[in-house]
Amino acid sequence: MIIATTIQEVTDQINAWKAEGLTIGLCPTMGYLHEGHASLMDASVKRNDRTVASVFVNPIQFGPKEDLATYPRDFDHDCQLLEAHGVDMVFHPEPSEMYFDDFCTYVDMDVLSKTLCGKTRPIHFRGVCTVITKLLHIVRPDRIFFGQKDAQQLAIIRRMVRDLNFDVEVVGCPIVREADGLAKSSRNTYLSPEERKAAVILSRTIRLGQEICAGGERNAAALLEKMKENLASEPLADVEYVEVVDGLNMQPVEQFKEGDLVAMAVRIGSTRLIDNFTVGDPMIQVR
Template sequence: MSADSLPREMLITADFSELRRSVAAARHAGQIIGCVPTMGALHAGHISLMQQAHAECDFVIATLFVNPTQFGPQEDLQKYPRPFEADCDKCRVAGVDLLFHPSVESIYPPGYSTFVEVEGLTTKWEGAVRPTHFRGVTTVVAKLLNLTQPDKAYFGQKDFQQQAIIRRMCRDLDMPTEIVTCPTVRDPDGLALSSRNAYLNVTERASGLSLYRALCLARDKVRTGEKDLAAIRLAMRAEMEQTPGVAVDYATIADPDSLVELNEPQPRMVALVAARVGPTRLIDNLLIP
């Protein structure tokens, strides 16, 4: 193996100045920079984002920051898993060049008072259930994109509303970063990978499969010619509600850009579901057709 083909050592830093120096060096070398923002507790879905970034970019930055401003007062900030050493190892294997893990105090220093809010897209679906969530997401992503200055940033389709909002934010604020949405990674039985799946016991995990069944039901009905989207929404909800331990938040079919609920079929649609399975809240989606 030649020296050029040896894997590069991954830099791990929480220091803003060191991050900026590394970004400047990559820019000076004419490298394409990719960024994968995460909150850690990495699974195969996150790794797929890093691998795609590694395939498309010359210099890959992963960020690891459990963002307190996107958690509501009754949500699981303190409970959120933080396996830092394991996350570092996964990033290294996935081809990450720089892992940035800032402290809460450095991202939100005393007196911090600036927030980014995307109107409209943030008030429905997840925004209706978690009213402060997306303000926290867009604020921290704007800061991370400003710090890392990437050509491309990678997000998973599993958080569909989030990637649509971030895409709109970048467009509206003339941010030069291209937002790349990568396919949802699923277990063989269809359950979408999520850091919160670790909270599910065996029975709850089996019940969680009802979300994917509801999405597949919607897709199959549209593909076989069903045009009554209201009836499909009811069928999606029924599929989940008949499963023990599942409390449905929403089941809808929407426009993938505006996220407005649709009454008639169109060429591009997205089915969106969210439910509480036991104490754990799960979300999922499927593009149609």
């Protein structure tokens, strides 16, 4: 596996692969990889001749009071996982490689970035769109892979690619969960043993929401009331939001349909966790 730390190294290798007519998949990550990330690599390896993963903790998507400095990092472990899952090249740049000292050009989006996580993380999606735009220009992939756990991010990238005419296919991959249902996340490592037990309230509430939808409920207020009641049963859960939004534009809806998104952000202790389901998707398996 090639380990590249500079943009020039990546573009030289991409040019060589493209000269051979090879297809390229890109899996952007911030590292501290787990089985959820591995599922993206597996999907890319299956559908492309070559797979590139980025491991880059993107500073411009973190707010001033967020966890940039403490975000977990273990590049040696990341490389072992990437190589085991067939990744051909990992791009691991320093922030100075991605952003000049006087960097002042950003990719921003209206509407989709204003709801859900965008309400409390106002600069987050500007940072995401900017770094993904740069990676798309650097790697020039045929396909780019994202997890459904970050459903708003996935919707935003799909819209950005459409609006700005990027020649790339955006592939969404299912949420990967622990045996008890908790969605895999690098931030799960922040949880104490007590908090880890409490955190399963998210996936159990997701399962409850799915059961209510499967029973025919389509009124958002009725669904959210029951889901919030369930979250309130866990003393350590501090709910930031539980919302039902249109699956394409991320705007709240009163009556929902298949393809719409039910999403939540909940703090367990100081750790912010997210989870979601798409109405009509198969139910998650939660013990």
